[in-house]
Amino acid sequence: MSPMITAVIAFLVDALIGDPRSKFHPVVLIGNLISFLEKILRRDVDKPSKKIFKGGVLVGIVVIVAYLVGFGIEILSQTVPSLAAQIFIQALALSFMISPRSLADSAREIYSLLDVENLAAAREKVGWIVGRDTQNLNEAEVVRATVETVAENTVDGIISPLFYFAIGGLPLAVAYRAINTMDSMLGYKNDKYFYFGRVAARVDDVANFVPARLTGFLFICAAVILHLDYRNAFEMMKRDASKHPSPNGGWAEATVAGALNIRLGGTNYYFGEPHFRAYMGEPNESLESTHIIGAIRLMYTATVLFLMCAFAIA
Numbered sequence: 001m002s003p004m005i006t007a008v009i010a011f012l013v014d015a016l017i018g019d020p021r022s023k024f025h026p027v028v029l030i031g032n033l034i035s036f037l038e039k040i041l042r043r044d045v046d047k048p049s050k051k052i053f054k055g056g057v058l059v060g061i062v063v064i065v066a067y068l069v070g071f072g073i074e075i076l077s078q079t080v081p082s083l084a085a086q087i088f089i090q091a092l093a094l095s096f097m098i099s100p101r102s103l104a105d106s107a108r109e110i111y112s113l114l115d116v117e118n119l120a121a122a123r124e125k126v127g128w129i130v131g132r133d134t135q136n137l138n139e140a141e142v143v144r145a146t147v148e149t150v151a152e153n154t155v156d157g158i159i160s161p162l163f164y165f166a167i168g169g170l171p172l173a174v175a176y177r178a179i180n181t182m183d184s185m186l187g188y189k190n191d192k193y194f195y196f197g198r199v200a201a202r203v204d205d206v207a208n209f210v211p212a213r214l215t216g217f218l219f220i221c222a223a224v225i226l227h228l229d230y231r232n233a234f235e236m237m238k239r240d241a242s243k244h245p246s247p248n249g250g251w252a253e254a255t256v257a258g259a260l261n262i263r264l265g266g267t268n269y270y271f272g273e274p275h276f277r278a279y280m281g282e283p284n285e286s287l288e289s290t291h292i293i294g295a296i297r298l299m300y301t302a303t304v305l306f307l308m309c310a311f312a313i314a
Contacts, residue, residue, distance in 0.1 A: 003169060004311040007162055009091035010098065011307060018101040026069075026096045026174070030181050034062055038186070042196050051195035055186065059199045062178050070174030090170055097165075097177045099157040100303055103150060104296050110146050114139055114289040133269040140287040141266075147287075148264050150295040151219075151256040152249050156180050158303050159218070160211040166310045179207050205247050212248035215302060216241065216255045222301035223259040228294070233258035236281045243278035250280060257281025260294045 022028070041054040070093070077089040106129050113122035122142050127134035130145045137145065160180070165173035183204035186197030216237045223230035236258030237251060243265075244250030257264045261284040265277045285291075 003166065004307070004314040006087050006091045006094060007165055007310065008307055009087065010094035011100070011162075011303065013091060013095040014098055014101045017095075018105065019096070019099055026093075027177060027181055030062070030066060030178050031185060033065065034058070034182055034185050037061060038196075044192075048195045052198050055196040056199040058186075059179075059182060059203055062182060063175050063203075066178035067171045067175040070169075070171035073174075074170045093170055094161075094165055094173055097161040097173045099153070100300065103153050103157055104299065107146050107150050107292050107296050110142065111289050111292040114142065114292075131270065133272065136269075139289070143287040143289055143291055144262075144264055144266065146292050147256065147260070147262070147295045148253055150292070150299055151252040151264075154219075154299045154302060155208055155212045155215045155248065155252050158299070159215045159306055160208055162303075162306060162310070163211045163214065164207075166314075176207055179204050208248040212251040214306075216251035218302035218305050219252065219255040219259060219298055221305055222298050225301055225305075226259075226294075226297055228259040228298070229261050230259065232261060232282075232284075240278070240280040243280060245277065254280040256295055256298055259298060260291050261285045262287055262291055 019025070037058045041058055042051070043054075046054065073093050074090060077086045080086050080089065106125070110122050110125050113119075113125060119139055119142070122139075123134045123137050126137070126142050126145050126149075129149050132145065134142070134145065157180075161173045161176050164176040179200075182200040183197075185200075186193050187201035187204060188194075188197055220230050220233045220237070222228075223233045233255045237255040240254035240257070241250035244253060253264050257280045261282070263279050263281045263283040265279040265281075267274050267276050269275070
């Protein structure tokens with residue numbers, strides 16, 4: 001049962017302290033390793049097959065290093081005679097792998113800016129957490145971008161690392177965080193990374209396959225607890241989850257859209273070019289800043305539900 005006690009403490013540490021911004025943050029260090037290996041391996045003149053191979057080599061190295069680092073922390077913590085200290089050391093390390101507090105803080109800041117009608121600042125802030133162009137977004141589009149990010153990052157930033165910690169301890173949780181970081185840095189469908197980042201993107205898809213679907217059902221249960229539209233959440237998950245361009249993203253976004261009775265998706269602009277993303281959910285309610293708070297509440301409730309279920313199973 002101690003692993004799930006560790007997970008609960010990690011969640012509480014993150015909730016109380018948050019994610020420190022430091023160049024020594026483990027995720028920053030993972031990113032530095034990825035950038036270092038990319039400089040060595042990626043060459044624009046390489047043939048597509050060679051780019052895919054080299055990208056796969058990078059993924060293999062980073063995952064192995066991350067797993068060994070997590071394993072090393074786990075072993076070192078066990079040299080401490082106090083069981084409570086062992087648990088706290090591992091919980092502290094795990095808290096760096098999850099990000100509910102930072103995700104909620106960013107979303108709440110956007111909500112607060114919209115609440116005082118500071119749309120320009122809200123656009124700038126949402127640009128920090130999404131990849132699309134934000135300089136021309138209206139209030140509804142800022143809300144949509146924020147809700148979509150909270151929903152999707154509930155998988156990537158919370159449930160997935162906790163899921164892998166539950167089944168494989170700290171080494172697997174750190175390895176997952178490395179996989180997700182590689183996808184965010186290399187998994188683009190542009191000329192630079194279309195081939196080199198392909199393995200990183202595919203491995204991330206596989207890693208999130210089960211946690212994404214689990215998160216969809218956790219959101220439905222959270223909707224029941226929060227007195228939201230859980231029936232519509234289930235219907236929209238069944239109907240729209242597969243419409244998302246990612247094999248996993250729709251399970252969170254479609255379910256949240258259903259629970260809040262809003263419609264997500266639509267036209268996004270990237271570097272000035274329009275890209276249409278399939279709609280998820282029905283526009284039963286107009287997008288308003290209060291829906292950001294609803295998404296945050298769903299995120300926290302789903303996280304607590306996961307911890308409770310994992311603790312009960314353990």
